[in-house]
Amino acid sequence: MIKSILSIIAVFFSVAAFSQTHPACASDLIHKYQMEHDSVYATAFKRQLQQWAAYNKPKGPKMAQGLLVSSPTGMVYEIPIVFHIIHTGQNIGTPQNPSDATIQTLVNYLNSVYAATWASNPDTNNGGVNVPLRFKLAQRTPSCQATNGINRVNGSSLPGYAAYGIKMAGATLGADDSLVKALSIWPSSKYVNIWIVTNIQGAAANGGAVAGYATYPGTPAYRDGVVLRYDQTDWSIAHEVGHVFGLAHTFEGSSSPTTCPTNNNCVTDGDYVCDTDPHPLVSGCPTGINPCTNSSYVPVNYNIMNYSSCPNRFTVGQRSRMIFQMLNNRGSLNTSLGAYAPGIFPTNLPSPVLACVPSAISAPGNIYGIGPQNVTLADMSYASGGYSQDGNFYMDNTANSCLTGQSIAHLQAGMQYTLTVSTGLWNDENGAAWIDWNNDGVFQTSEQVMDYSSTSGDQTATVIVPTTGVPLCTPLRMRVFSDFFGSATPTPCGNPAYGQVEDFTVYVSGTPSVSIASNAVSFCAGQVASFAATSVNGGSGATYQWQKNGVNMGANTDTLSFAPANGDTVTCVLTSSLSCVTPATVTSNTITLAVHPIVTPAIVITANPGTNLATGQNVTFTATVTNGGNAPVYEWRNNGTAIPGGTTISYTATAGVDLQNNDQISVWVHNTDSCGLSSTSNVLNIQVLSNTSVAHVDGNEDAVSIFPNPNDGSFRIKGKIEDKNSRSLSLMLFNAIGQCVYKEQTSVANGNLDQMIHLPVTISTGLYQLKIVSDHSACSLKLAVYK
Numbered sequence: 001m002i003k004s005i006l007s008i009i010a011v012f013f014s015v016a017a018f019s020q021t022h023p024a025c026a027s028d029l030i031h032k033y034q035m036e037h038d039s040v041y042a043t044a045f046k047r048q049l050q051q052w053a054a055y056n057k058p059k060g061p062k063m064a065q066g067l068l069v070s071s072p073t074g075m076v077y078e079i080p081i082v083f084h085i086i087h088t089g090q091n092i093g094t095p096q097n098p099s100d101a102t103i104q105t106l107v108n109y110l111n112s113v114y115a116a117t118w119a120s121n122p123d124t125n126n127g128g129v130n131v132p133l134r135f136k137l138a139q140r141t142p143s144c145q146a147t148n149g150i151n152r153v154n155g156s157s158l159p160g161y162a163a164y165g166i167k168m169a170g171a172t173l174g175a176d177d178s179l180v181k182a183l184s185i186w187p188s189s190k191y192v193n194i195w196i197v198t199n200i201q202g203a204a205a206n207g208g209a210v211a212g213y214a215t216y217p218g219t220p221a222y223r224d225g226v227v228l229r230y231d232q233t234d235w236s237i238a239h240e241v242g243h244v245f246g247l248a249h250t251f252e253g254s255s256s257p258t259t260c261p262t263n264n265n266c267v268t269d270g271d272y273v274c275d276t277d278p279h280p281l282v283s284g285c286p287t288g289i290n291p292c293t294n295s296s297y298v299p300v301n302y303n304i305m306n307y308s309s310c311p312n313r314f315t316v317g318q319r320s321r322m323i324f325q326m327l328n329n330r331g332s333l334n335t336s337l338g339a340y341a342p343g344i345f346p347t348n349l350p351s352p353v354l355a356c357v358p359s360a361i362s363a364p365g366n367i368y369g370i371g372p373q374n375v376t377l378a379d380m381s382y383a384s385g386g387y388s389q390d391g392n393f394y395m396d397n398t399a400n401s402c403l404t405g406q407s408i409a410h411l412q413a414g415m416q417y418t419l420t421v422s423t424g425l426w427n428d429e430n431g432a433a434w435i436d437w438n439n440d441g442v443f444q445t446s447e448q449v450m451d452y453s454s455t456s457g458d459q460t461a462t463v464i465v466p467t468t469g470v471p472l473c474t475p476l477r478m479r480v481f482s483d484f485f486g487s488a489t490p491t492p493c494g495n496p497a498y499g500q501v502e503d504f505t506v507y508v509s510g511t512p513s514v515s516i517a518s519n520a521v522s523f524c525a526g527q528v529a530s531f532a533a534t535s536v537n538g539g540s541g542a543t544y545q546w547q548k549n550g551v552n553m554g555a556n557t558d559t560l561s562f563a564p565a566n567g568d569t570v571t572c573v574l575t576s577s578l579s580c581v582t583p584a585t586v587t588s589n590t591i592t593l594a595v596h597p598i599v600t601p602a603i604v605i606t607a608n609p610g611t612n613l614a615t616g617q618n619v620t621f622t623a624t625v626t627n628g629g630n631a632p633v634y635e636w637r638n639n640g641t642a643i644p645g646g647t648t649i650s651y652t653a654t655a656g657v658d659l660q661n662n663d664q665i666s667v668w669v670h671n672t673d674s675c676g677l678s679s680t681s682n683v684l685n686i687q688v689l690s691n692t693s694v695a696h697v698d699g700n701e702d703a704v705s706i707f708p709n710p711n712d713g714s715f716r717i718k719g720k721i722e723d724k725n726s727r728s729l730s731l732m733l734f735n736a737i738g739q740c741v742y743k744e745q746t747s748v749a750n751g752n753l754d755q756m757i758h759l760p761v762t763i764s765t766g767l768y769q770l771k772i773v774s775d776h777s778a779c780s781l782k783l784a785v786y787k
Contacts (some may be wrong), residue, residue, distance in 0.1 A: 025211060031248075045216065055324050080137075080138045082192070083194050086195055098196065103137070106233055110238055111135055139342075140338060155175065164201075186338075189333070217330055228240065248272060251271075256281055257280045278293065335397075346405055351398045355443060358393060371498075372480045372502050380408060384502070390500065393496050396502075414465060418460055421458075427484060431480070435479075472509060477505070479492060508580075538577065568593045605666065605681045611687060616654060618654050619652070636651040664683045709782075729753065
């Protein structure tokens with residue numbers, strides 16, 4: 001059976017009178033009554049405690065984006081508030097009908113207390129705690145008209161109000177709470193309603209002196225808000241607003257100065273906060289021993305949520321609980337535009353690509369409270385009341401409306417998030433969610449991110465943002481569909497039977513990156529290094545700032561070329577043109593360059609036995625190389641042409657075979673080290689002489705003779721040569737191993753040779769060969785030297 005929420009909330013409370021000798025807060029009495037008589041409220045509160053326990057597991061409170069604004073004390077949630085002054089005809093500026101300036105001063109005081117900046121209270125360096133809630137008088141009405149956030153209503157028309165003021169349950173005099181609020185209430189999902197009344201409960205004999213009271217999250221909307229007695233506003237406003245955001249009295253569970261509250265579990269007992277000591281219900285400003293802890297009352301005696309006469313601070317735990325309630329049970333305040341003047345929107349993203357829209361609901365006007373209520377994803381925290389409270393079976397939260405700003409979840413590509421959808425607790429529901437990742441206006445099966453059935457309360461799913469196929473910095477549509485569990489399975493384009501379909505904006509950003517590569521990392525002096533940058537999520541207008549050794553080079557494209565020095569380092573700083581990437585500027589990897597000096601070989605070649613050679617004589621050419629490197633390459637050349645096989649440091653050739661007269665021998669050497677060059681040696685000019693025809697030494701007129709032979713190094717050579725044209729001869733003496741040990745030139749006339757030779761004293765005893773070389777021929781004679 002589908003349960004009606006109206007049947008559950010139809011009965012409100014009546015409590016016994018609560019008497020004290022000084023003004024007090026009646027919020028705990030209202031809460032107690034609702035827990036006993038309103039099962040919907042009781043179930044919701046128990047769920048809040050379960051959520052609160054989970055919230056207190058080791059992790060920091062998140063700051064949902066919503067309407068976070070900057071303040072001198074950091075980022076804060078901006079909460080629209082509206083004051084309803086229920087007077088009985090007094091002039092503006094009188095105590096019962098305070099002026100606009102008085103109300104603004106009260107708001108300033110409230111904000112100073114929550115920011116821990118009120119002059120009389122300790123600041124954050126001396127025990128105070130900054131609670132990031134800032135309250136602002138509404139600037140637009142529920143119908144989007146301009147307002148100053150102050151409503152003035154004459155309550156005299158309500159029976160009992162002029163004489164006794166507002167009455168709480170259990171009182172017999174005054175106007176009923178719900179009737180007084182109905183005179184002016186604005187939607188509690190979009191504003192914190194604060195009523196200033198002439199009196200509460202009437203006389204002290206009829207319910208005690210109550211300074212004010214407020215309702216916890218989960219209270220029916222028509223009663224939700226703060227009530228302040230006109231002469232107790234300074235004392236009570238910070239206290240009562242604390243109740244609105246879920247804070248209990250620090251003495252919660254104690255009913256007298258001698259009773260200690262239960263404190264088995266500080267998260268679920270007492271005031272549900274672990275850094276406020278349990279203590280009895282006391283007045284004044286006690287500084288002695290707290291009987292509940294056997295330690296000093298300090299600092300709980302200074303807490304704003306007790307009844308002491310010296311309240312001046314909240315605690316870190318209380319701040320955490322208020323943030324928790326802000327995110328989870330008053331999330332609709334987080335998207336309210338009530339604090340903005342008409343026509344002004346904090347965000348104004350284009351709506352995502354259109355998708356199919358539900359066209360009808362099977363059970364219009366039903367009162368079963370079915371559909372998504374709280375929806376949270378990343379920094380988006382959204383709250384509504386399901387179909388019954390919202391009155392619409394389809395809610396498009398991707399666009400700004402009169403009172404509600406866009407609901408936007410900011411995600412990072414590749415990251416993982418938890419999607420939470422909370423439904424009512426009185427009916428089980430089936431639900432699903434989709435995100436149109438590729439922005440084509442169609443919710444594909446692969447784009448479903450949540451699915452639940454036959455359950456109630458909080459549903460969670462893990463959402464992993466794809467890294468490909470998702471347009472960045474582009475509004476994408478997320479759809480959440482929840483319906484009664486006995487209805488058809490929700491589909492992206494289906495119509496609800498009893499529940500609701502709601503759309504939200506998902507905005508995916510990425511992290512930019514840039515990497516650089518070069519054509520090499522090792523260079524020779526004077527060579528040009530080239531670099532290219534590759535960016536991810538840089539956008540079409542990305543800018544590049546190249547840096548050498550940490551200093552900007554001025555280049556702003558994705559390529560760079562320059563001639564480096566040894567040890568230079570190169571990086572590139574990318575600034576993305578995409579509006580949604582974080583961070584906008586990133587730095588690439590670093591490339592370190594090695595630059596080596598250029599090395600040119602120096603080569604000198606020699607020939608052994610020389611460059612004047614007889615036909616058939618062998619000669620060896622040898623290269624002496626400086627700066628040849630570790631593995632030089634040799635190429636011997638004859639007349640500039642490479643000699644086959646001539647690839648080592650030396651080369652041996654035969655005159656008349658490998659060498660001809662007037663050949664020019666050189667060697668080309670290449671240094672194969674990283675920066676080695678090539679060069680060519682000196683050139684040797686080769687003379688190859690043919691053998692001269694010489695008569696046998698037999699005493700005739702054509703003979704050439706040596707005498708004496710043997711000799712002591714002095715001898716005469718005499719005879720004729722056939723080469724009549726020769727004018728000079730070379731006389732060369734070779735030892736037994738082919739070394740030329742002596743050489744001289746002599747001249748002939750008409751082929752007649754007659755020359756006295758005196759060998760140097762260094763010529764030792766031995767057998768020698770005397771070679772006689774003309775321009776065109778040569779001959780050899782044996783010679784013996786004996787000393």
